[in-house]
Amino acid sequence: MAVCRIAFVGCVKEGQECLQEIIAAGGDVVAIFTFTDEIAAKTSGAVSFEDISEQHEIPLYKIKNTNTPETAQLIKEINPDVIFVIGWTRLVSAEILAIPKYGCIGMHASLLPKYRGRAPVNWALINNEKLTGNTMILLDDGVDTGDILLQRSISITLADTCGTLYDKVADAGREMIRESIPHLQKGELSRTPQNHDQATVMPKRTPEDGLIDWTKPALELFNWVRALTHPYPGAFTYYQSKKLFIWDAQIAHFSLQECNSELLKNTVPGMVISTADGITVSTGEGEILSLRALNFEDSDKVTWKEFLAENELRVGDILN
Numbered sequence: 326m327a328v329c330r331i332a333f334v335g336c337v338k339e340g341q342e343c344l345q346e347i348i349a350a351g352g353d354v355v356a357i358f359t360f361t362d363e364i365a366a367k368t369s370g371a372v373s374f375e376d377i378s379e380q381h382e383i384p385l386y387k388i389k390n391t392n393t394p395e396t397a398q399l400i401k402e403i404n405p406d407v408i409f410v411i412g413w414t415r416l417v418s419a420e421i422l423a424i425p426k427y428g429c430i431g432m433h434a435s436l437l438p439k440y441r442g443r444a445p446v447n448w449a450l451i452n453n454e455k456l457t458g459n460t461m462i463l464l465d466d467g468v469d470t471g472d473i474l475l476q477r478s479i480s481i482t483l484a485d486t487c488g489t490l491y492d493k494v495a496d497a498g499r500e501m502i503r504e505s506i507p508h509l510q511k512g513e514l515s516r517t518p519q520n521h522d523q524a525t526v527m528p529k530r531t532p533e534d535g536l537i538d539w540t541k542p543a544l545e546l547f548n549w550v551r552a553l554t555h556p557y558p559g560a561f562t563y564y565q566s567k568k569l570f571i572w573d574a575q576i577a578h579f580s581l582q583e584c585n586s587e588l589l590k591n592t593v594p595g596m597v598i599s600t601a602d603g604i605t606v607s608t609g610e611g612e613i614l615s616l617r618a619l620n621f622e623d624s625d626k627v628t629w630k631e632f633l634a635e636n637e638l639r640v641g642d643i644l645n
Contacts, residue, residue, distance in 0.1 A: 329509045332356040332405035332425070334391060337370040339495055340412025343432070344377060346499045347409065350506035354383050356403045358396070361387045368414060392418040400424050407509060410464060411498070419466050427509065429464040431471070432501075434494045436460065436478060438524035441469035446490050448527045450552035453544065455481055457490070459497040461505060463516055468526075472516035475501040486551040532558035539595035539644065543576045543612035550574040561622075562595070562644040568622040569644065577605060577613035595644045604629045606644060 331354045333344050348354055357374050365371040378385035388396050391413075397420050400408070407427040410417055422429050435445035436458040449457040458478045462471040477497035481490060508514040535553045537546060537560050550571050553560045559570040592598055592607040599605040603615035620626045621636075632638070 329353060329427070329506075329512070330355045330404065330406045331509075332358065332400065332403060332408045334358040334408060334410045334417075335374070335412040336360045336365060336368060336372070336414060337412040338372050339432075339498065341372050341374060341377070342495060343409065343411045343498055343502050344374070346502040347506060348377075348381055350503050351510070352506045354381070355405060356400075357383050357385045358388055358391065359385065361389055364389060390415060391421050397421060397424070416468070417464060422464055422466065427512070427514070430474065430505075431462055431464045432498050433460050433462060433469045434458075434491070436476065437462065437469060437473060438519040438521060440527055441524055442527040443529040445527060446494060447487055447530060447552045447557065449481065450485070450487060450490065450548050453548050457481055457494070459494045459501065461498075461501045462519075470519060470521070470524075472518050474514055474516055475505060477501060486554050487557055488555055491556075535560045537562045537571065537644075539606065540609040542610045543608045543614045546608055546614050547574055547576050564621075564638065564642065564644050569619060570622065570626075571616055571619050572626055573616075573618035575603070575615045575617060577615050593643070597638060597640055597642045597644070600629075600633055600638065600640060604632070604638065 329352070331347060331352045333347065333354055333356070335341065335344060336359050344354070344357065357378055359365070359374045360368060360371060374385055377383070386399065390396065400421060401424055405425045407425050408429040410429050410431045417429055433445065435449065436456070437460040440448055446457070456478055458476060460473055461475040462469070462473055465471040477500060479493045479497060505514060535558055537549060539562070550560045550573065554572045559572060561568050561570045563569060594607055594609050596607045597604060598607050598613070603617055605613055605615050608614050617629055618626055619629065619632055627635070
């Protein structure tokens with residue numbers, strides 16, 4: 326069996342786990358590249374690769390960027406057959422892509438060509454998708470446009486949040502790693518071009534994008550909350566001019582039109598209509614959302630019962 330020399334580039338937990346999977350699958354990892362300590366300290370979710378490097382006696386290189394002349398020269402000297410770029414926050418230059426014999430391999434958390442771009446897990450939940458996935462691709466000079474090497478589909482259930490769905494995506498990634506290494510060692514990994522006519526490209530999200538629009542139907546708001554919950558910044562609204570984060574919500578199984586109370590029938594979106602079993606809020610289309618976990622900015626997340634015990638939220642109050 327031919328030996329495939331593998332270099333690895335990554336900086337977050339997803340990359341760390343995939344690197345461990347490559348090693349466990351028998352991959353010959355000859356170099357690990359990650360951020361310098363200074364850049365890692367400023368990078369959300371950055372983890373250390375030093376333990377893996379020491380345990381397996383693999384050289385570890387801490388770099389500012391893959392795309393500098395110095396890094397390119399170093400990679401040429403190492404002469405890898407393939408470079409895995411997983412959990413890295415920057416695009417890789419064409420010069421680096423051209424160095425390894427088998428190219429550079431990456432992962433994208435969607436069923437490409439759908440959901441190219443930013444935050445694919447979050448967008449899939451926001452858009453009420455029933456199916457998503459993870460795709461192993463051969464990187465090219467586009468953004469998530471490279472040929473598909475392997476792909477796994479993942480069902481999205483009503484119980485999923487961005488956290489649980491991300492875990493499923495990560496599991497699928499590790500599964501594809503295990504499948505790919507034996508093929509790489511034989512030089513037999515097949516590739517399928519993406520159908521670019523079917524591509525969708527999603528924009529970047531920022532924490533301030535999480536503002537809740539209470540005029541939306543309950544299902545859209547339920548998806549909004551679960552798409553933005555931990556480990557992401559969270560969906561939020563305002564109460565008495567204070568930012569209020571909503572971390573968990575459920576759709577009520579009745580509508581305002583089914584209520585006998587004239588008060589309830591004349592509510593506006595964002596109005597608290599009950600605090601008996603959750604903080605129950607009216608939404609668009611006469612529907613209802615029950616808030617289960619929340620907190621004010623700079624406070625700890627609490628259950629709805631704990632929140633009511635600590636704050637004077639009343640029926641008739643408006644969240645906006």
